[in-house]
Amino acid sequence: MSSINLTLKIWRQHNSDALGNLETYDLDNVHTDMSFLEMLDILNEKLTKEGKEPVAFDHDCREGICGMCGAVIDGVAHGPEKEVTLCQLHMRNFSKGDTIVIEPFRSRAFPVKKDLLVDRSALDRIIQSGGYVSVNTGGTPDGNSLPIPSSNAELAMDAAACIGCGACVASCPNGAAMLFTSAKISQLALLPQGHAERQQRALSMVAQMDEEGFGNCTNAKECEAVCPKGISIRNIARLNKEYLFAALTEG
Amino acid sequence: MELNSRVPSGPLADKWNNHKFSNKLVNPANRRKYKVIVVGTGLAGASASATLAEQGYEVQTFCIQDSPRRAHSIAAQGGINAAKNYQNDGDSVHRLFYDTIKGGDFRAREANVYRLAEVSNEIIDQCVAQGVPFAREYGGTLANRSFGGAQVSRTFYARGQTGQQLLLGAYSALSRQINAGNVKMFNRREMMDVVLVDGKARGITVRDVMTGKIESYYADVVILATGGYGNAYFLSTNAMASNVTAAWRAHKKGAGFANPSFVQIHPTCIPVHGDYQSKLTLMSESLRNDGRVWVPRKVGDKRRPSEIPEEDRDYYLENKYPSFGNLVPRDVASRNAKEQCDEGKGVGNTGLAVYLDFADAIKRDGEETILKKYGNLFQMYEKITDSNPVEEPMLIYPAVHYTMGGLWVDYDLMTTIPGLFAIGECNFSDHGANRLGASALMQGLADGYFIIATSVAHYLATNSLEKILGSEAPFKDSKKEVEDRIDKLLQNSADGPAGKLTVDEVHKELGRLLWDHCGMAREGGSLEKALKELPEIKKKFWDNVYIPGNGKDLNQSLERAGRVADFVEFAEIMIRDALARNESCGCHLREESQTEEHEAKRDDENYTHVSVWEHISGDEAPKMHKEELKFEFVTPSQRSYK
Structure with a gap:
């Protein structure tokens, strides 16, 4: 030492x-x-x-x-x-x-x-707008009733590892929260439990993101470079796909 | 203080079902007329908030952090137990119940522990339905691993981040209810007091940490989910904001505090490396599966570990406990490490560490296999210590980790204050004198998702509560009390810091006192000594602590001061509780109560009870009450790991 x-x-x-x-x-x-x-x-x-x-x-x-x-x-x-x-x-x-x-x-x-302390509650509001599966407590099917391929579960876990620190936003030249939002959207889109609401989820979360004043992704990849959990921007591609599909079909 | 556990009668396996039926309900249309306050958003608090809101209650939830997603449940690594028996290896509800009550060294209520095992399976189903990405087998079914203290594979996990994933599941359910307008969320609020109206808990007083404003909130029921008090020791594996304040304030208003001396000290943590250290980091216990624990045979042997030949090494766990070796339970491993260091055989710069050596495992299985198993842990260790465990043995030392003690609750999880409930780590209910690995997550979610709603309904259906507005005298009095206390905390600071102490300096002194006298091994005389020294620390705190800034603003030093003031008061019942329990049990060795081979000796004849402390106002000593524990379905056995 x-x-x-x-x-x-x-x-x-x-x-x-x-x-x-x-x-x-x-x-x-x-x-x-x-x-x-x-x-x-x-x-x-x-x-x-x-x-x-x-x-x-x-x-x-x-x-x-x-x-x-x-x-x-x-x-x-x-x-x-x-x-x-x-x-x-x-x-x-x-x-x-x-x-x-x-x-x-x-x-x-x-x-x-104050000083180094910032208000990141906008990230909470993005989750509140749809970052969940609408299931009440109780009456859920047995955990093994739906098999999920190990590789999908692992990919979902890669995305779910996000800790919501906001480093991605702070590093993005556009002030975008795309990596954060896409991590949650990816996790739930990769699992069968999230399928029923995937279109509505993508639309609501993106709308909330815009409302909070976050920018959009222009592939600067700064977010991925600083993410403490190594969340990949592939998730942003998945978000774009989910959003596009939802916008075209839900319109 | 009356301690009626309200444990239902009947066969063990029927108790919970019978109780659910005999408890009264609130019909769905009436639920919206009731307000519920939940303090804390860890596994217990978030799951309770979401569940009660889904059922129709008007919920107000409070957390100390900037977001409900940050509660310390998030840091749990290992996993969550459930009696699914997916591996077909002989598991059952009864076995999980037995392992948990045995692990707790027969100091918990049978009925509570059985219920915990019973609802464990529903928890897994619930979390899967929420989209928690548990580890899976190639065929798509849920994977399990085995964990300390169990002979079956019943632990569900999401890499080394199970707590995070379960908490984010509960947080997502909570977020959904916030969005639906059923939960009103208050971030960055610290609970300062519980408000009683006509002897019943009807609200809380909180401090908005951003503005310093003292606020009152009222409800029909108050639920505390405020976690454990391990930070009383200053250094622990707890998060920095974890504290005893909410539970202690409730205690001072009349809630009994059970077994405050039951603290779990985890054997495999990264050792302290300097005075500046702010917290300790846990390394998963699974490392002991392949690592060999040793110290040099000679006192003061300063050679590098690689230079110490086999014959000069003492693999003390393998030598002392040939049948369990390095896999002895947490308390035995912790105690022996401390013993070796106390004898002067400790290693590292501070002499407060032992080696955990992977050289033999690497020789046997190859580096690749070992890295596959523990690569992420090795990496984490290297990031913190700058030493590679493949080349040099790890240094480990025990650290305070989990508190089994907490607010006394009955079978309905209600404290001795009517209308005040305690769930998760902040109650004492399920782990006895020692908690098994992967059981904390299970208990938090069991309480929040599956137990508390029944209790709340029954309480509301059987009590007539007067309508209040939150501006009655008890609310005003509580607010005044809180404001006066903040003024008192700041009273020494007007004339600057010269000759004063900082909050952390006093906290560290308290931590050392507790660690030295009320740690893993305890002795009557030493506890008496600690009890004598405690008032000096208290005096030092109130006379001499300097807090910069004022109370009308964000002031992190003031927040810490308030918590330390409560830790100092709380330490008294910790020490008194340790003193009153003249037996070794669970996590603790009482020097006076040992076998001839220096192993822990439980004393069932005199101590098969829960010690419940009552606060007496003024300068009088707190009073201890006993809840006798009856074992009708299991026979307490003495643990042996030789």
């Missing part, structure tokens, strides 16, 4: 209406075994001791699955390491004397609430 010293440039913004700016902080003795969020914890302890206000950021499970954390590190959502969330990014990815720029996930549909 070794320790490094860093210069941090962090976005500070008091609330949605306030103007924000990048503040510079020096931080010494950062152990390279620390996670990125632990480094921010240390900074916050230091700021607290100095009577300054700590940096607000969202986080919860700190094991890469709840999807609550995230920031743009030197221009890359969740930072330089592939397929990890910010809480699983470790300081050994940085070197002595580095300057690190830390900004919130930015997008029209993600208003900044």
Whole structure:
């Protein structure tokens, strides 16, 4: 284990209406075994001791699955390491004397609430518009009554692995939530349980996406590059197919 | 405090059915007249919210995170048990019941555990119908794996992300009800108090963490699904926001707290590597199937593991427990690891770790086979520690993982406060003194999807509740209390941080105290000592903690301070509970209660009960009550893994 010293440039913004700016902080003795969020914890302890206000950021499970954390590190959502969330990014990815720029996930549909903390409730509303199978509790058939080919179940699982962090949106030049939306649409389109509602689902979720102010996909593939769960843009192709088919037949 | 478990009479297998029939119902047209509050959106809370809304109740659901999808159920890796017997290997409802009650070391209610096993099969059907992508065989049927403490393959899984997939299933059902207008969802709200009107739970007081506003909500029934309290130890595998506040506030308003000292400490976690560490990460227990646990034979042997020859290694689990070896249950593995480290044989920078070595397995099966089984875990380990388990043994150490204790509930999952229910990890009901792997997900969903609706209907049908508006005196009083408490938390901060402590500094001190004295192995004298030291920590907290900012805004330090204040109070009943239970059982060894071979010795004659704590206001010590456990259908046996 070794320790490094860093210069941090962090976005500070008091609330949605306030103007924000990048503040510079020096931080010494950062152990390279620390996670990125632990480094921010240390900074916050230091700021607290100095009577300054700590940096607000969202986080919860700190094991890469709840999807609550995230920031743009030197221009890359969740930072330089592939397929990890910010809480699983470790300081050994940085070197002595580095300057690190830390900004919130930015997008029209993600208003900044304070510092690095943003409002991603638009993603919840996309799911609410149709990202489910309409089945009530109870009275469901036996789990084995419908065989599902293992390969379909695996493909559905690849898509279902989405943690809803919003890195895809923050990285997209169009501020699109296509990777997020397509992951749910794919999961349910690949499973027989989702078939009954697949057309309505595609139409509603895409309509909600537009209403929230997200952009559309132009195949920039930035989303796939930063997705901590490695969700493929093939899902977007599947979304387009589902949507097109629904639009033509449901009209 | 009256403890009526309301366990139905009759044969074990008929109890639940009979109870469902004898419970009163609310007719569908009347349900919309009732309001239900659900706090928490993990497996239990999300599934309960969705189910009650589908049935027609007006539901208001609260969560602390920015979205109901983030609750910590999402982090469960392994799987969910069910008695489907799809593998035809002799499983049955009765076997799942028996394994669970035995795993809990005969400290849970028979009737509750049997019901859990009974509804387990419906859970799988429900989740499949929602589109949960469980692992499948090539023929398209559901796949199963085996898990610790069971001799059958009954665990359903979705890669290493079963909790995530089940939670997203429940979240999708909840989202559908939000869209239909049947659930009103309140994100980023922290529950601060439960409000009682005429002795019945009628609402809650919450803090909007974004604005600092204290709000009141009223209902006819309040359901807590607020998870476990493992973070009392500061370091645990729990999420950062997991806390005891909701349950503790309910306790202070009259809800009994059962078995608070029953905490599960998981043996295979990545060890602590520094003071700055914020949480511990679990590595799946399945690693012990192929890994061999060892430490150097000599105290203070600082050689690299590869330089230590066979004769200088102590494979202590294999030596001590020849028939189970590295696969002894969680508590035995945890305790032995701590013992080795206490003797000074621990490895790694801190000396608080043991080796989990895959070299022999790789030699035997080849690297490819081992990587196929554990590749994702090896990768996760390497990302965190920067060491490759193929080349060097893993370092592991036990960590606080799950809390079996929780709010006392009757068979209907109602606490000792009428109208206040507790479901999921925040109640005590099903796991006794130790929880088996893949049972937490089962319990959360059983409570939420299949049990709570019957209980709520019965309560509403048998109680006449006065109409309220949420502006009555008890609501105002509670709001005032909460506001005063926030002011009190901030009182030391006006004159700056000089000479003060941060919230985390005090939390870490509390965590060390609990870990040292109320951890895996406990002893009367040491617990007494902890009980003496606790008031000092409490004093330090209230006199000396500096919190930046104010209460009228997003203030994450203030949120943490409120939780730590409750952990400090709660720690007292944890320690008292541990002290009062002078037996080894489930997860805990009591030094005074051991066999000649230093193994845990349960004392059925004196401790076959649930310890339920009552809060006494003022400075008086809390009072303990007992719910005696009767075993009519199984005979408690002493565990042996030699």
